[in-house]
Amino acid sequence: MSRIPLRRYRRTKIIATLGPASSTPEMIEKLYRAGADVFRLNFSHGSHEDHAARLATIREVEKKLGRPIGVLADVQGPKLRVGKFAAGRVTLTPGSRFRLDLNPTPGDAARVQLPHPEIINAARIGTNLLLDDGKLRLRVLRAVENDHIETEVITGGPLSDRKGVNVPDVALPIPALTAKDRADLDFILPLGIEYIGLSFVQRPEDVAEAKEIAAGRAQIMVKMEKPQAIENLDGILALTDCVMVARGDLGVELPTEEVPLVQKRIVRTARQLGKPVVVATQMLESMITAPAPTRAEASDVATAVFDGADCVMLSAETAAGQYPLEAVEIMSRIVTRVEQDGGWRQLTDNSRPETERSSAGAIAAAARQVAHTIEAQAIVTFSNSGSTTLRVARERPDCPILGLSTSLQTARRMACVWGVHPAVMEEIHSMTEMVRRATAAARLEGFAKFGEEIVVTAGVPFGTPGNTNALRVATVK
Secondary structure, three states: OOOHHHOOOOOOEEEEEEOOOOOOHHHHHHHHHHOOOEEEEEOOOOOHHHHHHHHHHHHHHHHHHOOOOEEEEEOOOOOOEOOOEOOOEEEEOOOOEEEEEOOOOOEOOOEEEOOOHHHHHHOOOOOEEEEOOOOEEEEEEEEEOOOEEEEEEEEOEEEEOOOEEEOOOOOOOOOOOOHHHHHHHHHHHHHOOOEEEEOOOOOHHHHHHHHHHHOOOOEEEEEEOOHHHHHOHHHHHHHOOEEEEEHHHHHHHOOHHHHHHHHHHHHHHHHHHOOOEEEEOOOOHHHHOOOOOOHHHHHHHHHHHHHOOOEEEEOHHHHOOOOHHHHHHHHHHHHHHHHOOHHHHHHHHHOOOOOOOOHHHHHHHHHHHHHHHHOOOOEEEEOOOOHHHHHHHHOOOOOOEEEEEOOHHHHHHHHHOOOEEEEEOOOOOOHHHHHHHHHHHHHHOOOOOOOOEEEEEEEOOOOOOOOEEEEEEEEOO
8 A cells, every 4th residue: 555645744743532432443544544643542541451452453553554653651640639529519618618638438518538648748828729620729728737638718619529639839749650550551561652641740750750660662751731840841851752731730730821831931942852742632622522623722723833843632522522533634734724834934944943062963953954955855864763853853844854764663753753754664784775765765655756856864873873973965766
């Protein structure tokens, strides 16, 4: 089967979450053909058997279509929740007192269990607690260690069993990986995935712990959703492989007006470091139940593309929505249209980060400049680890990047990288062979025709990670 019809004519990638609405082989193939480059398995929902079946289906689709597909296993993290109520729900009145304690007895309008002593022990007078995605706000009046906290209801409303608790004011002594997360990773890592979505990161140490567990089997994608993570942004991004702007919980814990600014800061910082960055949550939210997005949602996707994100993500829209295929198709159309705009190209060029001060960084920048000057059809990168391809993508060239690797895992990891069309090839041993393979691949994958020029870059000696040092211009023969 020819691969050419499956080539994307856009640079920004799309992640689609799988769930009850999108788990059949037919739907997964349709979603990929429509534009999904990476599939997300959300371990907050579903059984191990569900996720294993979806992963197996993705690999069957990958084999059938001959294109590397990335898989993101997104672990739940320490989701904090209140206990249960005797009546299933209560209504909290502004100005009233409400107690949170360790007692498992079902609650009422005066108290409920909070099975997290870490919160009780970290709370101080004036600490804010946000319940049910921020719909209710409590302020701490008194805290008794290892026992309970007394609060005043600032914003009231209905509260039902097991609703979430956010503590934006305090860095909680809770690891980012829970016992459930470790069990989930023990299950999924041996099956072969490309990225681990690390939830509720607060410190660089959280990333180091996850990397130790992954042991090179998957890359770490930190989810920025807590104010403490923003305070530690540089340290966290220095350690991680990729980053996600997870605007759901981030929007609960931060004032709403801060979220767009934080999004831009994270995207900008990740781009400077050359690390893939994903913008996620509520991008086409209305499409869970409607066949078309709102104009504001279309604008939100466009903003992420203008900012320079590597990926935009769909969550419930494809996992549980009524229009999963339409959501991917429309997102792909929005991205493609933005990238056809002259203002997008100008903004992309103007926001290009300063060249890395290394020979590898200089070669990547030179590849972009040479390709621009000679109007090359593509930049072809050879990279076993993916580092050469990442460096070229950081430069945001105005031609496509054909990322070749001997490693299928590396090719799959490149599925979330801006502008990269990943493909697997056999090992090469000389510059002559490299140029021959590059021109053949550019022709086969539909990037260049006979007589057209490409730029080729790699690290020599071949197989040495992070050693981008060779640049060639080649004519397709």
